[in-house]
Ligand SMILES: Nc1nc2c(ncn2[C@@H]2O[C@H](COP(=O)(O)OP(=O)(O)OP(=O)(O)O)[C@@H](O)[C@H]2O)c(=O)[nH]1
């Protein structure tokens with residue numbers, strides 16, 4: 316079966332583990348348990364042409380500094396989800412730093428930007444204009460919620476669609 | 481004593497126990513050739529030579545056979561963490577797993593605490609920011625309230641003066657009237673002075689009451705079909721002589737096509753325009769004051785420009801605030817309410833009063849408010865056309881005045897002073913529309929409206945009263961009135977309102 320390695324990148328506590336848990340197991344927990352290192356989950360999906368595809372999804376511990384080790388985890392990835400926490404504006408800046416490191420030191424991998432915790436409507440710190448500007452620059456950014464599941468499947472589908480080959 | 485060899489063996493066992501090394505030899509297709517070590521510890525006890533180990537070890541996806549890589553702290557099938565060393569070995573590849581569970585557990589505790597601390601810190605920051613914003617907002621409101629109260633005090637001081645001047649004038653002229661020796665001419669002069677002082681007093685009172693109503697949000701608009709050209713002529717007739725007296729010119733420009741009839745609160749529109757043009761004339765010493773009227777997309781645009789001294793930048797923010805005295809420093813009269821009321825009325829009508837410099841000197845006040853065009857059908861029936869009106873009002877003066885006005889406008893009018901008389905007239909006169917004063921002696925107009933409706937009177941009912949309080953409007957409307965007018969009502973407005981109600985009844 317065809318396989319693809321994709322990674323989930325972002326600052327700590329933005330909801331990377333929660334997004335994978337929602338996508339793979341349709342589960343969510345309010346509890347925060349910091350990830351250390353990596354955990355790889357798989358999910359088999361049907362492609363539009365009917366053929367199955369196995370996704371190896373790398374949930375990489377949150378970091379604000381892209382070390383050599385961090386980049387090593389990305390070896391062989393076809394693309395990644397870049398996650399920010401909508402209720403903490405600084406996590407967007409950190410996500411963009413991670414992307415910058417990936418692009419300058421590894422490769423121009425396809426990515427989809429996610430602003431997670433969209434369910435916390437009243438607490439959003441990342442402004443719509445900010446997202447709009449990045450979208451105008453041709454990037455894909457989606458508001459998602461691991462808690463409600465809003466846009467989560469869609470986020471993965473959009474990433475898959477942008478992977479080449 | 482143990483031999484060195486035994487010690488070395490023991491050390492080796494302890495080390496192996498700690499590190500739990502497990503080696504997999506793989507071919508280029510990731511098929512297992514050989515397993516050496518405790519694979520079960522990492523959850524791979526079921527793996528046998530020959531199978532593709534990536535199914536059980538998805539972290540190997542993405543790697544190619546020639547890669548050499550060290551991946552620390554990878555979660556394995558047993559949930560334990562492993563350090564993974566992947567390297568080519570001849571034709572094949574070696575995959576070495578060593579236990580990293582203890583390291584991960586240790587780091588987890590430390591990292592968890594650190595991250596939670598940062599989240600708490602962030603929460604605190606947010607709370608503080610929120611509090612700061614709230615505090616600033618409170619402080620701002622406090623400053624505004626203080627400013628308003630300061631201005632109000634100054635205003636009341638000024639107001640007592642404003643009131644005293646015309647009152648003194650009135651009393652003085654009354655005194656003169658008491659003198660039995662005056663001739664016809666002085667009598668006329670005295671009466672004229674009393675009248676103009678009283679008119680001025682009335683406008684002061686109106687302003688103060690309007691401001692009070694605006695402050696409690698009780699001022700309600702009463703849009704009526706309004707003839708724009710007639711309104712323009714009225715303003716022109718009012719201000720041309722006034723301007724001339726001050727050596728100024730009053731200019732009226734109509735920009736583009738104006739519709740004949742629009743729906744707008746004529747009383748309030750007039751109030752705003754009179755205030756703006758009046759100010760222009762008051763504060764301009766040479767040159768002209770111009771009123772420009774335009775209409776587009778159901779909005780009425782008006783601007784008043786003058787060649788006066790202009791308004792200093794510093795004063796602009798305050799000029800629309802009630803009780804400001806900016807314009808009064810020159811010692812000219814006015815209570816400092818006119819512009820504030822105008823600004824609020826324009827706001828109520830759905831627009832915004834703006835102030836700009838006039839190129840070449842002077843100021844321009846302008847606004848645009850919704851004023852939908854009303855059909856010519858309504859305009860065509862502007863005369864009373866023999867419609868029957870019953871006027872119920874306890875004031876004989878009002879009855880007499882409006883009997884005359886309405887008759888002149890072509891209505892067939894009858895009147896009554898109280899409810900019993902109203903019923904009698906009602907039976908005889910069979911009106912098409914009843915005009916009811918809300919505050920009648922002894923009984924209330926709303927009761928009459930209710931009883932009219934209860935008896936099956938389906939034609940028009942117009943309520944009128946000197947009150948513009950929202951609850952009065954609501955009371956009258958829920959009793960069954962079609963329209964509510966605030967006294968004093970201009971004759972033209974009353975006729976238009978009656979026609980409007982008649983038209984609605986006919987159309988409905
Ligand atoms: N309200 C809300 N909370 C969320 C959402 N996603 C995650 N969380 C919560 O955010 C916290 C962090 O989620 P994780 O998924 O553990 O975050 P992470 O990005 O994996 O964090 P690290 O592993 O430390 O990098 C947890 O308490 C989650 O319950 C969401 O969509 N909405």
Ligand SMILES: [Mg+2]
Pocket residue numbers: 331332333348349350374376377
């Ligand atoms: Mg995590």
